[in-house]
Amino acid sequence: MAILETDRLTKSFGALAAVSGVSLAIEAGTLHSIIGPNGAGKTTFFNLLTGALAPTSGTIALDGRDITGTPAHRVPHLGLARSFQRTNVFPAFSLFDNVWVAAFARAPSRKGIAWRSADRYPEARERALAALADVGLAGKADRPVREISHGEQRQLELAIALAASPRVLLLDEPAAGLAPEETKKLVALMRGLKGRYTIVLIEHKMDIIMSVSDRVSVMHFGSLIAEGTPAEIQKNAEVRRAYLGGVAA
Amino acid sequence: MLYALMGLGLALITGVLNIPNFAHGALFAVGAYLLASTANLIGNFWLALVVAPLGAALLGLAIEYLGIRRLYAAGHDYQLLFTFGLALILSEAIILVWGPVGYSHLPPPVLRGGVDLGFTFYPKYRLFVMVAAGLLVLATWLFLEKTRYGAIMRAGIENKEMVSLLGIDIHKLFTAAFALGAYLAGIAGALTAPIRGLSPGMGVDMLGIAFVVVALGGLGNLLGAIAAGLLIGVAQAVVAAHWTEASSVVIYAVMAAVLLVRPQGLFGIR
Amino acid sequence: MSRALIAILAAIVVLPLVVRPAIASEIWIFAIFGLGLNLLLGYTGLLSFGQSTFFGSAAYVAGWLLKHYAINVFLALGIGVAVGAASAALVGYLCVQRSGLYFIMLTFALNQLFYFIAYQWTGVTGGEDGMPGIPRPDFLGIDFGEPLPYYAFVSALFLLSLWIMKRIVESPLGKILQAIRENEVRAEALGYDTARFKLAAFVIGGAFSGLAGVLYAMLFGIVPLEAIGFVTSGNVVFATLIGGSGSLYGPVIGSFVFIWLSESVSTLWARWPLLLGVAFVIVVLFFRGGVVEAWARFSAWRERKWRSSRQTG
Known part of the structure; x- marks a missing residue:
């Protein structure tokens, strides 16, 4: 059963929807990655989950209980902890x-x-x-x-x-700025943590994601465009377009 | 209107330089005393009204250039101590030069006496101050809104990095903003002198009011400072008419009440 | 027993032999005041420029009760602590949501609010003339009216305050306040209601200020209007900063230097605040970090010299 679940979660800044209608279910005990190009709204999504930002609309549920609008300093007491992209x-x-x-x-x-x-x-x-x-x-x-x-x-x-x-660990690009050697150490570390915690991982580096994730969700322009196992995501045409379109073109 | 003038100058300094300027009241007092002295010396009130605030601006220029410039990285505690130290030095210097006892300074002969407004009898000089301060606020506002230099200053409040990227010397901008703020404080002091007289403590009283105006207007919000200055002035005048003793307290009470209801200030954005 | 404590005990004994007992008492009273501020300034990173609000309010209320109802010394102190804490809760409630310049200006403006209330409410406070005639009642047959017993009493209360503050800064609360100073956003993300913790720092700091205020009123037998004025707020910030806001003992050293200097200079020249202002400016421009850091730098220099002389010799 899903330990953490969002329903049509949306955050708009003026006319810009940084997170738009994201419905996501994280199964207990899994490592669930969220990938997407820069500016896709991944960190904003974390800020919504942890109460640092209030959503414009939509809900967040932990263990089936609605926790939307819980102040940031209460969220950790519910068993949700995060790391930050910038140290x-x-x-x-x-x-x-x-x-x-x-x-x-x-x-x-x-x-x-x-x-x-x-x-x-x-x-x-x-x-x-x-x-x-x-x-x-x-x-x-x-x-x-x-x-x-x-x-x-x-x-x-x-x-x-x-x-x-925590019961759910939200990790925002833990490998940011690491050298290849350090990255390897970190991947080993994550393998060790997997199973002990439910982990939601934001990451850019594809090799990390493919080697540790149970499930992968792809965000693009604030919306979820795909979800599946690492192997499924690798084959998904839309994901390739989003990534290649964002990077190469 | 005088409060708006003070608040506008302080809002400019806090907004652009991001320092707590506890010397703002002292600059106000310096403006007032300079006016009285130059007017007595050269016998021309109007010329003195031009000279006195320039003196305050010059002083502001020196303060920024010699002192505050070295403190941008130092943290608010040391900046505060520095400007507070300056305030002490200036107010003590005023006592040394002009003596500890307050005295009054008469407005120029043209503006003595009052005018009959039909419903009330109003002193001419106060009327003059209201119009003059109003015009000054308007002029400052137009300068900030319509000219290139004004636009740079407003950009300095919003986004300092961008200003640097545009190739503008941020230090020059800081010096200019401080001098302009000091000028506004000085001219407010000069205009006040014939109304309230001169006393060494006049700076501190005004400093508190200027802070209230800025806090109510919202930090870095220049239009807010003008509006809050007007509001405070009116509130004080109304209370003073009914209960003179409370007229100083009411300014701060209004602030506390407003902040209880709207913690971000009346027009606060931050 | 730590070296700092031995030094303080020695100072307590020696001080009344060197300076008038009134000045010696004032040093420890001001040190209590500084301890309270430093919990905010040094530990929580909140630059309160309105500490005299709590100092002065407590002095007025307790002074009034001492004068008109001849209350017991300890009751007066207790009331002072309570008034200091309560006024700090009031001010803190309005201020803790703000930060940076806004926070500083707000503490100052609220200080002015209390100042003008004291200034205008002449029936109670005496306005500009101050509230004179505050007694120092005897307790258990000890005549606190005499300077030396009162000095001993003040010293004992200072040591008690120091001990309490040491416990507080070494408690989880002390660590959490420092965490808020270091990184408020992260502290909140870890599950601390930072606004409530900052308010707690205000209330504790206010209680210390209140205690100092009552002791001050009893020391001089009067509550001058300046006790609640902004210069007093500025002085305690200055004393704490010259002592070094980073350590528990900083404000104690700062108070020592500040009171001793200002008392000796103020008798020489009526315009001594001018020199005080000059001192502020000089310290800020050249001696940031305060006495404690200057001493640390000096010891490091001596250490290096000592080592290099050993290597060469």
Whole structure:
């Protein structure tokens, strides 16, 4: 059954419909990719899902429950976490503090929030450390963000999303700006996460998508134009036109 | 109308330069004192009215060029401290030069006395100020709307990158905007002098009002600043007529009330 | 015990021997005020230019009750804290949705609102003349009217405030406020209601300001109109910035430097705010980062020198 479902979701900025009538169902436990040329509305679609933007019309349902209009700071508590296309972390913090803040947001109890030492929340601490370990940054927990490489910052971005112990993980181009070697590492990482979480992935790089996705949806000018298995999408004529038309012509 | 003038100048500075200008009130006071001194010195009110705001603009030019220019990357806290320090220096300098006691300055003989408007008797000078300030606001507005330089300044509020891309020296634009804002503050001060007299504290009072006008108009919204200036002026006049003591408070109370209902300001876009 | 704490304890003991007890008390009172501001400025990244609103309101209300109803010292302090927190909640509610310049101007304009209320409401506040005749009632037989016992009392409350603030900034709340400073959008995306957290910072900061305000009123026996004026707001921002807003102890050092300097200069020349303004400008143009950072730079330089001399020697 679908864990996350949108129904004719639309977002217009003035006359421009950035997302237009998108109806999409994400099956629990799958890795579902969304592809499309630049400006197709993929990131806007994520911003709608996470409440960062309010949709013009249409609905979003999580576990069959309507969550449209939930404020951005409530959405993570429903089990939806995202990573950002441009690295979006807390620059002055150590890696551990970056993920700790994410973990604490979902702590079962915020008792003593203004008084008890931040070290004395073992549950948040463990989840933070586990998230760093998941992305292979456990050894650098105490390093400040500015001392790690761009590739490691992308991993940290992912760890912050994981630390929120989500059920659905929304990843916005996690491989953006990575070198081929780093990309390979990331693909391996994603394989490891697959199955543990329901993952919605926005990605440009076709090789990544084809190797990890269960299902692929294609967005073009704000609308969904195709959906299927990676193999089906590769053969789809309309997709080829959209891509080739957008890139080559 | 004076409030609109002050607010317009401050809106220009905050909009284009993106700095908190706590020296705006001091520039207002400098305009007022310069008017009184030059008028006494050369004995011609009209010439003084031309000279005094130019002095304020020159001062603004120097402030931007020597100080604020070095602080664009420094963060609002240091910019604030700098302009606040300038405000202290200027208001203390006023006391040093002109003395701590306020005094009054008479309008030129032509504008003394009042006119009978039929329903009420109104001082000539106030009428003059209203018309003059109105014309100044209009002139500034036309400058910003209709001329090339005005268009560049408005573009500086909307999109600084674009201005740089057009090959315009953004620093020159900043200096010009600050000087123009200072000029408007100076002329507002000069016009006020014969109405309210001169006192070292006049700058701070006006600074608060200018901030309210800008906050109500919406940051970077010049037309909004003009409208909010008019609104505040009218509100204050109405309250002052019935309950004099509350006339200073009412400005801020109006602001708080408006922001409760419309957090983005009356005409706010951001 | 940390070195900073030892230094502070030593300063508390030595200070009244060096300067008048009133000035010594004022230093720690101003430090409490600075601690409150720094939670907003340093930790949350909110530049409030209206802290005297909370300082002054608390001083007026508690001063009035002390004067006319002869209330107990601790009740007066409690009321001051409550008034500081409540006025901060009011101002914070209007301000936390805004950011940048708008936020600064709004805190200032609301400060002016309170200032003009105090200015016009002469029946209660005394307007420009201030509210004189505020007593320092005895407690358990200790005569706080004497300068030294009152100094000890102020110092103890300062240490208590410092301890409480240390707990707060090391708590999850402290981390979350810093996260908001670093990246508000991400903090919200992680599931924090950032507006509510910023409001909490306001209320806590206001409570500290309120405590400082009442102690100030009792110290001088008067609430001057300037206590709620914008210059007071500016001074505390300046003191915090010269101390260094990045650390817990920054405002303490800043208050020390600021009060000591302004007290010694103000007796020399009535126009000393001019020098203060010059000091602001000089600090901003040449010494951004404050005393704490200047010290860190100096130690780094000394360290390097020490190392290079060892290598060559």
